Amino acid sequence: MPKEDIAPYLRNLALKREFERQGLDLDAVMEYTPLDLDLENRRLQNLLNFIDQYRKCGSQDIMETIANGYVFPPIFPLISPESDWYRFEQWMKGEIISKKLLDQLPEEISLRKPAEIDDDEIEKAIEQLIESLEKAGCGASLYDDIPARLVYTYLYEVLHETIEVFEPGGGFWFFDGCSGYCPGCFQRPWCEFGQSSCWNEDEEAGKMHLIEELSQYVCATPQSLAILQQLQAEQDAAFERFEAENPYPGMGLSQRDEEWRAKLN
Template identity: 55%
Template sequence: MRHNHLLKKEFEHLGLDLAAVFHFTPLDLDLENRRLESLLDFVKRYQQYGSRESMEAVEGKFIYPPIYPGIDPWSDWYRFERWMRGESVREAIVNLFPIHKEFLSEEELDDDQIESETQRLIETIESTGNGVCLAEDIPARLIYRNLMEWINEPHELSGPYGGGWIYDGCSGYCPGCFQRPWCETGSSSCWPDDEEEGKIYYIDELKPYVSASPQLLAIISKLQAEEDASFEEWKNENETKKEAGPFLDHEGLRDHSNEDELPF
């Protein structure tokens, strides 16, 4: 515990906000200490060399900072160097918009405006290096409302050559999703929420657009049962293959290199 405290104090003395780039594991202090030591060592080497270019030139290899979350080498370096300068490593996407790009709240837009403003919002998001990928045919007002929430949430910054964030609106929890009626997975899977409701469960946000019925619950229950059966069949087949033995090594592959099909 004392060693952990001393390591964290080192970052305080350096004026670095550890929480911005570090994943704490209080239930495993040995792991946390190893990560702290690794990051502290990297920071001191970077300070010694003065730049990424010098650091890689002297050490003779490509290196990247052990920060969290690791996104891609370019973005990780970009965030690390901003962090070392005391700058933010997370930013709301709306703050990356050009100054002249302003958007009204969804409540201020009438039905004639919402379509064009939604498209303009998507194009502006894409101009920042980020993107939007949603199910088709979702009403524009729903898209606009949820995008406005998303762009105001902080996200890890990506470097000039790194990839941006893609908003797909999916948390993996279908009953709580605004896309559910238009999503193939969401509209064909049955959750405990649906069974408790006695019909497919939709959040209040969807009620102006769709309505659920007990008949629909029967349909998705059947689809879910078919999906579960298919998964069990796949699992059993793969368990059988697993028990048959490990994949061939390189020598084994070479023996079959002239055959049309490999034996697995």
């Protein structure tokens, strides 16, 4: 095997060993790209360079004074400058920077499994969960008319999710129940987009695909597939017109964006 074929792999190992040598938990702040080792290696090197600058300067203020502008910790996920800096400095101290939302609540709550709550208690239980989320700097907004037990189940699961911590007094997590994957969403029957998009799962089922948890509340008929296909075709045509009228080079954090961010540092 030519040396150039394994060079990125060897460099990748060397960079990761450097984080181990420094006692830093790389998994907590890195988004790996195993199918593009050159990109991953640039991310690792950018982070090592940033760590070196930070240790020499000792603080964000000094780094930005020397740079005569803002500098940005190249960690993942990118949330906001304030959040990224807080998590970076906590990470450098060896602190945990992501944990279950339940463990981030300012006070303990009496949390019961959905199956343990009677129907006449469910609304009150939802109010208590939302109140606890708000005290933790979080919010929730779901579609109207969703059965209360589905809402409670979702909030119960949210509290057991592991998320990044925010700096004290700053930041805000907002949960809307949408993952972007309509066939697996409990809100689909009440969501305009969910009711008008056609997925492979719908084609395979011959009707709108709904998760099992919805079976006691709603059901889909074979006629729903034809409606979904028509609405999806209309959406696709509208999007094609939009793209033609509004050409844009790309969306999200591109490789070029990352390099620009690194150069600012």
